[in-house]
Amino acid sequence: MLKLNPVYQRELKTGVRSFRTALIILGYNGLLALFGLFAFYVTFEYEHRFGGSVDYASILRIYAIIAATEFCLVLFSVPALTAGAIAGEREKQTLEILLTTKLSPIQIIMGKLASSISMMILLAFSSLPVLALVFSVGGVTLKDFAEFMLLIIVTAIYIGSIGIFFSALFKKTTSATVATYGTLLILVIGTIGVAWVINVIIQMKLDNINIEGTIYQVADIGNWLLLWLINPAVTCFAMIERQIGTGKELNDFLGNFGSVSLYIRNNWFLISTVLQLGISILLLNFSSRLLNPLRKRCYWRKDA
Amino acid sequence: MLTIKNLTKKYSKTMALDNLNLNIKKGEIFGFVGPNGAGKTTTMRIVTGLLKADSGDVYVDGVNAGGNHKILKSKIGYMPDFFGVYDNLKAIEYMEFYASIYGIVGKEAKKLCLELMELVQLSEKADSYVDEMSRGMKQRLCLARSLVHNPELLILDEPASGLDPRARYEMKEILKELHYRGMTILISSHILPELAQMCSHIGIIEKGKMVVSGTVDEIISARGAARPILIKCTDEQEKAVEILKQNRFTRNITIRDNLITILFSGDEVQEAALLSAMVQHGAHISFFAREESNLEALFLQITTQEEQAT
Numbered sequence: 001m002l003k004l005n006p007v008y009q010r011e012l013k014t015g016v017r018s019f020r021t022a023l024i025i026l027g028y029n030g031l032l033a034l035f036g037l038f039a040f041y042v043t044f045e046y047e048h049r050f051g052g053s054v055d056y057a058s059i060l061r062i063y064a065i066i067a068a069t070e071f072c073l074v075l076f077s078v079p080a081l082t083a084g085a086i087a088g089e090r091e092k093q094t095l096e097i098l099l100t101t102k103l104s105p106i107q108i109i110m111g112k113l114a115s116s117i118s119m120m121i122l123l124a125f126s127s128l129p130v131l132a133l134v135f136s137v138g139g140v141t142l143k144d145f146a147e148f149m150l151l152i153i154v155t156a157i158y159i160g161s162i163g164i165f166f167s168a169l170f171k172k173t174t175s176a177t178v179a180t181y182g183t184l185l186i187l188v189i190g191t192i193g194v195a196w197v198i199n200v201i202i203q204m205k206l207d208n209i210n211i212e213g214t215i216y217q218v219a220d221i222g223n224w225l226l227l228w229l230i231n232p233a234v235t236c237f238a239m240i241e242r243q244i245g246t247g248k249e250l251n252d253f254l255g256n257f258g259s260v261s262l263y264i265r266n267n268w269f270l271i272s273t274v275l276q277l278g279i280s281i282l283l284l285n286f287s288s289r290l291l292n293p294l295r296k297r298c299y300w301r302k303d304a
Numbered sequence: 305m306l307t308i309k310n311l312t313k314k315y316s317k318t319m320a321l322d323n324l325n326l327n328i329k330k331g332e333i334f335g336f337v338g339p340n341g342a343g344k345t346t347t348m349r350i351v352t353g354l355l356k357a358d359s360g361d362v363y364v365d366g367v368n369a370g371g372n373h374k375i376l377k378s379k380i381g382y383m384p385d386f387f388g389v390y391d392n393l394k395a396i397e398y399m400e401f402y403a404s405i406y407g408i409v410g411k412e413a414k415k416l417c418l419e420l421m422e423l424v425q426l427s428e429k430a431d432s433y434v435d436e437m438s439r440g441m442k443q444r445l446c447l448a449r450s451l452v453h454n455p456e457l458l459i460l461d462e463p464a465s466g467l468d469p470r471a472r473y474e475m476k477e478i479l480k481e482l483h484y485r486g487m488t489i490l491i492s493s494h495i496l497p498e499l500a501q502m503c504s505h506i507g508i509i510e511k512g513k514m515v516v517s518g519t520v521d522e523i524i525s526a527r528g529a530a531r532p533i534l535i536k537c538t539d540e541q542e543k544a545v546e547i548l549k550q551n552r553f554t555r556n557i558t559i560r561d562n563l564i565t566i567l568f569s570g571d572e573v574q575e576a577a578l579l580s581a582m583v584q585h586g587a588h589i590s591f592f593a594r595e596e597s598n599l600e601a602l603f604l605q606i607t608t609q610e611e612q613a614t
Contacts (some may be wrong), residue, residue: 006404010390010397017392093388097449100352100382101405102374294356294373 007103007111008118015115028073028123032066032130039065040133060244063134067148070127071155071236074120078156079184081119082163083177085112086291087170105291109168109284113160120156124149144243151239154273155232159184161280161287168290191231198224199257220258228254228272229264230279235272242269305330305457305488306351311360313346313512320346322512324360328490328505330456333483335503336492337603343512344492345385348461351490352382365456378406381450383443385461389434395421395445396430399452406453420448424478440471447478458482460491464498476502496603508603532556533575535564535582536591544587551578568594 015021039062086109089095098108134140162183166176202219228234241250250268254260264271289295308326312319321343328334336344349355351362353373362369364379390398399417403409408416421427424444429437434445443463450458463479464472476498483489483504493499499506500520507517516523537544544564548554553570568575579592 003409006401009404010393010401013397014390014392092390093384093386094390096354096384097382097387097446099354100377100380101402102377102453103405104374293354 005107005111005114007098007108008114011111011115012118015119021119024077024119025123025126028077029127029130031073032070032127035069036062036066036130036133059134059137060139062137063140063144064240064244066131066134067240068236070124070131071152071233074123074152074155075159075184075188075232077123078116078120078159079163079177079180081116082112082160083167083180084173085109085116085164086167086287087173087176088167090171091173099291099293104288106284106288108291109164109287113157113164113284116160116163117153117156120152124152140243147239147243151236151269151273154277155236157280158232158276161283165283165287165290168287187231188233191227192234194227195221195224195257222258225254225258225260226264229268229275230272232276235269235276238268238272305332305365306490307361307363308347308351309361309363311347311350311362312358313343313350313355314358319512321350321357321360324509324512324514326507326514326517328457328488330488331483331486332505333479333489333491333503335499335506336490336509337494337496337499337506338492338509342509344509345461346512347509348382348459348490348492352380352459353377378453379456381453381455381458383446383450383458383460383463385465387442387446389437389442389445391433391435393434394431395426395434395437398434398445399449402449403452408452416452417448420451421445423451423481424448425474440467440474443467443471443475444478447475451482456488458487458489460489462493463491464493464495472498531594532565533568533594534591535566535589536562537564537587538562538590539588540586543585544582544589547578547582547585547587551581553578565595 043059043062086095089098099105131145159180163176163180166179166183167173170176170179198221199219202221206219237253238250251265254265306326306328308324311321311324311326313321324343324347326347336347338344346355350357351364351369353369353376364376367375367379369376390401393401396414396417399420400409400413403413403417418427418430421430424447426441426444426448429441429445434442437445447460447463450460460479464475467475472495479489479491479502483502491499491503503520505518506520506523508515508523535544535548541559541562541564545557545559548557548564548566551568551570553568553574554566555569556567558565568578570578575594579589582589
């Protein structure tokens with residue numbers, strides 16, 4: 001019989017008994033349904049009423065809106081679920097007892113991560129009726145849907161590992177939550193912001209030497225673009241764009257900032273997913289080291 | 305069962321443990337006594353693997369704690385002084401959770417958990433939520449939890465703290481039962497009379513050092529002056545105090561109202577000579593006797609002496 005991680009089992013049991021879980025499911029699906037219905041309204045009712053006709057090619061827009069909304073909800077939910085994973089146990093004074101048992105730090109961490117991913121899977125499955133709206137009008141296949149579910153899980157692991165890392169690093173849940181959301185902000189907006197700033201600086205330098213009548217030189221930020229591989233929002237955009245478009249829009253978007261190798265452009269989703277999973281593994285490893293009370297002391301932390 | 309050799313731990317500038325040595329044999333209940341900040345909790349946390357010592361060795365049943373922690377953790381059951389419980393979990397589920405950590409699952413786990421809950425007199429609370437229990441019940445549940453993997457050494461950090469007398473009595477009875485079953489127990493507490501009744505051996509620690517250890521009787525007889533002499537004067541108390549100050553066996557004179565308490569290292573003959581000298585000097589003595597031996601007095605005496613020495 002499959003031996004489940006005891007921490008994971010306990011988290012599942014206590015999680016489903018909590019009223020908070022029901023509220024999260026309600027809020028999550030409520031928002032998603034709202035955006036889904038809005039997408040339907042825009043695509044059919046609005047265009048028919050004011051455009052005179054319905055462009056059925058734009059039906060895929062519904063899928064894009066719902067998928068993007070669900071992805072944003074995942075981005076916002078996972079830090080709240082994981083930032084208190086270890087710090088919360090520390091605050092409740094249950095962590096020490098756990099550390100005196102046979103459970104290794106990595107087992108504790110994996111149990112916590114697994115429970116937060118289970119929660120995301122529960123949310124994703126509970127949102128199936130909303131997502132199924134797109135199947136009523138076609139254009140999206142089951143394969144695309146499975147790919148989207150995989151993205152949700154990978155993103156949950158990625159953001160979850162960041163949350164757990166800060167939870168192991170900081171003593172307070174509040175500090176861990178702030179640090180996790182801050183890191184998420186840097187990943188999603190900061191990486192684009194950095195690329196934009198570098199692009200502006202390079203373009204300003206080029207504008208000084210661009211002479212009228214000759215070929216206008218455009219800034220190329222080069223390898224700085226690869227920063228976006230760790231940006232989960234860009235990963236989601238690449239996946240949705242490939243599913244409902246031609247991949248051209250991603251190329252155009254990247255092209256505004258510089259050039260990236262064709263291989264990376266064509267396999268952006270796969271490469272970024274693998275890279276984000278790699279970062280997750282590293283962070284989980286660091287987290288287990290932080291949790292080990294017999295590790296070499298870090299100079300910035302005091303012993304409990 | 306537990307051997308600690310030259311254990312040292314420093315927090316910033318504070319020496320928490322200063323070459324501490326301790327030896328507990330199998331089947332003993334060892335009482336660990338000391339003032340706040342003496343190093344009791346630090347010692348326990350090092351033994352249980354929650355803290356890393358700066359130097360020294362800890363052996364549990366011959367296993368070096370610095371070597372294999374997984375084996376060590378299966379031999380030790382630990383109950384900390386402060387602990388929390390999980391929300392939305394029943395008492396039996398709480399027990400089964402910890403049992404599952406040690407690979408005990410299913411019917412075997414349920415049977416074991418119910419037996420342990422019966423031992424700690426919580427059978428009727430098996431289906432109650434843990435966070436709704438009283439403090440005393442939580443303490444007993446935590447004790448049961450620490451026994452789930454049948455450890456060879458039980459380490460209890462102030463298990464009776466915050467409990468009412470009834471709850472403390474129940475805790476004491478449970479520990480006696482465990483001792484009867486052959487469990488080795490290391491227990492720290494500030495409630496010295498109860499420790500003296502329960503423990504086979506005592507160790508007094510102060511400023512990170514083991515000051516004295518052994519059975520209660522051994523310690524008290526080795527430190528004969530632990531039993532102070534109580535003297536009551538109806539009149540001319542100053543004359544009595546003058547004689548006391550001149551006597552070479554007298555230490556630590558404390559006066560409260562008409563009661564004089566002294567630590568006297570002389571034997572019975574010297575005691576009689578002291579009394580005679582006070583009476584001859586004109587002091588009116590209404591009471592002169594040695595206090596019955598008790599651990600509290602010994603503790604105060606030893607820790608006071610150590611303070612004076614430093």
